[in-house]
Amino acid sequence: MKNCVLVSICILFLFCSSSCSSDDGLSKNDYYNLSNLPVDTGGTHTGHILTEANAPYGYYAYQPFGYNDDSDSMYPLLIFLHGSGEKGNSLKHPEYLERILVNGIPKMIENGNWSPKYPMLVVSPQCHDDGWQPATIKRFVEFIVEKYKVNERRIYITGLSMGGFGCFSYVGTYGDDSHITAVVPICGGGNVSQAENFKNIPVWAFHGESDATVAPSKSKSMIEAINSSNPVEKAKITLYPDVAHDSWTYTYEGTGMGKENANYDAFNSDIYTWMLSHENKE
Template identity: 85%
Template structure:
């Protein structure tokens, strides 16, 4: 009887090892465990002009240190959508691609100020149209998922000005099909009629109260509309008194903490930690 119990126990252990582990010894869960990612001591930030097959945008890609090591770890993905001043067609003018590097996460990476708690892939597409088009953003996100080692449970999108509008529009159009786990639109706005599509996707918007380029009411009306449909997590908005259009520097670099309007949501966490605290419920294929 004891021998039968021992044999059954061995079979159970063998089954768990074969079904829960990959050929390389990493469990399926470990692929997506943030604490298993190698320390980012400085990675590679490379430009890809608008000539690559299957992608609607040229882009910059930041691959954190350790990304190319022989491991199966999957990385959180941050998509950054720039503003109207950084548009350009890098197929016709490859030098235009560097316009992406002037603001937000790409600028921080270039200046050595990029240090989120966990390593992230940062992908910054360049728009060459009059504005961000939702169908192109979706094709681009899916291209990046196929090309890079992306943790599909942790895909985030942020953008400033035109990019803030792009964030609201993209998630507002595709909702749960956008692949996005959380969104941070800065000095943007959107279609309040699309609020229902944010029901399961946390939003944290930022805006300067003295913005004469994009009225802060654009962000406020979107957050109010989203909260009116009682989302899974209440949408947040942080406003900076006496700040004009450039509310993104305060937000991306975290220097706006303690300078926000106390009547709205507190800037009490950097946006990267906030994004990484959200995980999308998706089924990952073996």
């Protein structure tokens, strides 16, 4: 009888081990653990031109060092939405895709200045319409999740100018169904009537107080509306005195720390660490 009990325990142990772990000994939760990802010492940044039967946008994708399609490890995803000056149809003009690289995070990657605390997949689509359309962004996000090893608990979005508007519009339209964990809109604005859809999605907006292209009131009104809807986490806004439209360089590179208006939220953490501090739970 004792032997039967011992055999049953052994079988149960082996079943649990095979169900809860993989061949490399990692549990499912380990695949989502940032500290288990290889240190990013420099990855690949590859352009993918727009096609008629593939992604809804042409895009650049940064895959950090150690990224492997055959691995079970999942990577945080950061989506970058460019401004109006970088639009282009790479299906008709493949060379237009390189416009994505002139500002923000893609520029930092190209210049070798990209070094967040933990490795991230970075995907930068190129808009070829009049502006960023929420439905098209959603199809693109879902395409990327299907194609790459994405940690769906950690999908972040940021954008500048037209891209800042795109961030507010996308999350404002879909809310929890946007797949987004946290959002950083820069020198943008949105529809205050959509503020309720940010209830569960942390927001940190940035704007230059001397911006004559997009009035800083556009960001301020959105943050005020979101906070009026009692979000789970208070939305933040950081303003730079005497800074015009280009508030993104300060923000993406972190050089604006200590230069912000003390009457608003402090720039006391780089935005990538702030984003990675947020995780959706299954």
